[in-house]
Amino acid sequence: DHKDYSLSHPLSSSHSYGLRQSLPSYGDPPFSLFMRKLFIKALGFSEDALSRPIVGIINTYSSFNPCHANIPQLIDAVKRGVQLQGGLAMDFPTISLHESFAAPTSMYLRNLMSMDTEEMVKAQPVDAVVLIGGCDKTTPAQLMGGISANKPIIHLVTGPMMPGSFQGVRVGACTDCRNNWAKFRAGTLDIEDIAALNDELAPTSGTCGVMGTASTMACLLVALGLMPLSLPSATAPAVSSARLRVAEHTGALAVQLAKSQLKPQDLLTRESFLNAITVLQAIGGSTNAIVHLMAIINRHPSLAGTISLRTIDDIGRNTPLLVDLKPSGSNYMTDFHNAGGMLALLHQLRPLLHLDALTVTGRTLGEELDSIPFRPLPSDTELSRIIHPLSSPLHPCSSLIVFDPAKSNLCPLGGAVIKASASKYRRLLQHRGQAVVFHGPADLAARIDSPDLNVTADSVLVLQHIGPIGLHSPGMPEAGLIPIPRKLAQQGVEDMLRISDGRMSGTAGGTIVLHVSPEAADPDSVLGVVRDGDWIFCDVEGRRLEVELTKEEIEERKRERRKEMESQGEEAKGSNWERREEMRGYRGLYMREVNQAEEGADFGFLTAAGPKGKGKGVG
Numbered sequence: 307d308h309k310d311y312s313l314s315h316p317l318s319s320s321h322s323y324g325l326r327q328s329l330p331s332y333g334d335p336p337f338s339l340f341m342r343k344l345f346i347k348a349l350g351f352s353e354d355a356l357s358r359p360i361v362g363i364i365n366t367y368s369s370f371n372p373c374h375a376n377i378p379q380l381i382d383a384v385k386r387g388v389q390l391q392g393g394l395a396m397d398f399p400t401i402s403l404h405e406s407f408a409a410p411t412s413m414y415l416r417n418l419m420s421m422d423t424e425e426m427v428k429a430q431p432v433d434a435v436v437l438i439g440g441c442d443k444t445t446p447a448q449l450m451g452g453i454s455a456n457k458p459i460i461h462l463v464t465g466p467m468m469p470g471s472f473q474g475v476r477v478g479a480c481t482d483c484r485n486n487w488a489k490f491r492a493g494t495l496d497i498e499d500i501a502a503l504n505d506e507l508a509p510t511s512g513t514c515g516v517m518g519t520a521s522t523m524a525c526l527l528v529a530l531g532l533m534p535l536s537l538p539s540a541t542a543p544a545v546s547s548a549r550l551r552v553a554e555h556t557g558a559l560a561v562q563l564a565k566s567q568l569k570p571q572d573l574l575t576r577e578s579f580l581n582a583i584t585v586l587q588a589i590g591g592s593t594n595a596i597v598h599l600m601a602i603i604n605r606h607p608s609l610a611g612t613i614s615l616r617t618i619d620d621i622g623r624n625t626p627l628l629v630d631l632k633p634s635g636s637n638y639m640t641d642f643h644n645a646g647g648m649l650a651l652l653h654q655l656r657p658l659l660h661l662d663a664l665t666v667t668g669r670t671l672g673e674e675l676d677s678i679p680f681r682p683l684p685s686d687t688e689l690s691r692i693i694h695p696l697s698s699p700l701h702p703c704s705s706l707i708v709f710d711p712a713k714s715n716l717c718p719l720g721g722a723v724i725k726a727s728a729s730k731y732r733r734l735l736q737h738r739g740q741a742v743v744f745h746g747p748a749d750l751a752a753r754i755d756s757p758d759l760n761v762t763a764d765s766v767l768v769l770q771h772i773g774p775i776g777l778h779s780p781g782m783p784e785a786g787l788i789p790i791p792r793k794l795a796q797q798g799v800e801d802m803l804r805i806s807d808g809r810m811s812g813t814a815g816g817t818i819v820l821h822v823s824p825e826a827a828d829p830d831s832v833l834g835v836v837r838d839g840d841w842i843f844c845d846v847e848g849r850r851l852e853v854e855l856t857k858e859e860i861e862e863r864k865r866e867r868r869k870e871m872e873s874q875g876e877e878a879k880g881s882n883w884e885r886r887e888e889m890r891g892y893r894g895l896y897m898r899e900v901n902q903a904e905e906g907a908d909f910g911f912l913t914a915a916g917p918k919g920k921g922k923g924v925g
């Protein structure tokens with residue numbers, strides 16, 4: 307009986323809700339329940355409180371996470387929502403990840419956070435869980451763990467920060483961090499300016515205020531049905547009262563979920579993910595979301611392996627770019643929020659969506675869109691330009707493009723990704739140029755600004771060894787936005803074709819090819835054998851990414867490279883790839899288990915396919 311959460315008789319164990327959940331009994335269930343109750347009563351709970359549906363609230367507050375600074379307030383509001391609906395709210399911690407305080411990379415720790423989330427949700431007697439996250443890696447980690455744990459979940463994000471102001475212009479983390487740093491490097495901003503700007507780029511708590519990874523993932527959570535549409539759950543600013551009302555409402559919905567027991571593996575279908583990918587393309591979302599989505603999908607037992615990078619590309623061909631936000635466009639998340647946010651966007655996208663997909667309310671996306679009051683903005687307002695109608699998009703299709711591995715000898719197995727909508731010089735979308743190769747971030751830092759660097763505006767900058775395993779910093783560091791060499795920047799060059807096996811911040815722009823797979827660390831990688839002067843041809847429209855070498859030449863270079871790796875003495879053996887079998891701790895686990903970008907850079911044993919399915923998530 308779903309309604310009976312009662313624990314009033316400690317010797318009864320007729321159902322599996324409330325404190326009886328996940329009860330390890332070791333042979334004497336009534337005694338175990340008796341013990342559990344006596345300990346929880348130490349906190350002062352009454353029998354009445356303990357008889358209610360239990361809603362867990364995951365607390366990812368940390369002093370090192372300004373994107374999550376409002377979490378204590380959010381927890382209060384969620385608890386209010388839970389209690390107004392007659393539930394019992396119990397908050398508990400998991401680890402917290404902020405982009406700037408997670409060495410060597412936050413991505414390296416995403417899978418650890420997903421494990422923490424999965425195991426704590428499984429371990430504790432919760433009937434439903436509110437996952438509070440926000441910063442880039444946190445929401446994907448929570449969803450990965452939530453799907454694997456498969457108890458009812460609902461997401462709550464901390465919300466975007468407000469924009470700041472500098473010399474009369476609005477600025478925000480972190481598109482404007484990069485733009486302005488590039489100006490400082492080129493000498494057009496001086497030291498006083500860049501220092502003053504440092505105070506304004508993140509003027510409030512909350513997640514980065516552009517369509518970076520955090521905002522993208524928040525929008526995708528609504529598209530997936532995991533955050534409500536009736537309130538601005540993706541876009542309400544972190545510091546707004548609207549954000550607190552979203553939190554209260556989330557608590558109320560969590561009680562409903564505790565009763566309905568709608569679990570993520572049932573709620574999320576193929577159609578939910580197709581909707582999410584449609585939204586990803588329409589918002590010109592972060593390239594990082596592609597890696598996260600693949601990891602999330604491959605956690606789902608009946609969807610793993612059925613949606614691939616190819617699906618993302620196919621959907622892109624029919625999905626226009628509608629939302630004019632940085633880095634693809636020019637506005638901030640607060641503008642998207644004020645323009646109607648996800649509700650307005652989904653109304654525009656309606657003809658492209660699968661309206662039968664379920665949402666956390668238990669109703670379908672179509673039912674939600676039909677029943678939630680919605681008034682479009684008057685068309686003559688400034689804000690009406692933020693969300694374009696389907697009939698006059700910002701760009702007709704394909705913000706995010708996947709290179710076809712069959713046509714691309716540079717990424718022959720797993721493909722590669724480019725955010726075409728963020729390209730500054732459109733001519734670079736079809737470009738042939740000679741490679742200037744950097745063997746990792748240290749080499750890049752040492753040579754990129756050298757006056758002797760043999761480079762022109764038509765060169766192709768290639769950065770190796772920033773993939774999932776990488777050379778020294780695992781986790782696909784966001785170094786894919788290779789800076790324009792200083793001598794070219796000073797001549798006014800603002801964009802070049804750049805290629806790597808790493809990621810870039812979702813807030814960055816330029817003609818940047820990312821996630822090249824297999825990564826350079828793999829002795830079988832083609833990216834790993836590209837040399838200075840090789841001709842590279844990139845044709846975004848044709849989905850081709852080629853190095854102009856024959857098969858034989860590539861194989862010969864791989865053989866040479868293997869020989870080189872083998873002949874290196876013990877001292878020279880420093881790379882992650884070569885040392886992965888002997889590494890201890892989480893690092894060793896990561897190095898041995900992480901899969902490639904097209905599979906989500908998850909650990910093989912965490913995927914739905916399990917340890918034996920390693921590599922099978924590739925579509």
Ligand code: FES
Nearest residue numbers: 373441513514520
């Ligand atoms: Fe947390 Fe950008 S650093 S969202």
Ligand code: MG
Nearest residue numbers: 442519811812
């Ligand atoms: Mg980011």
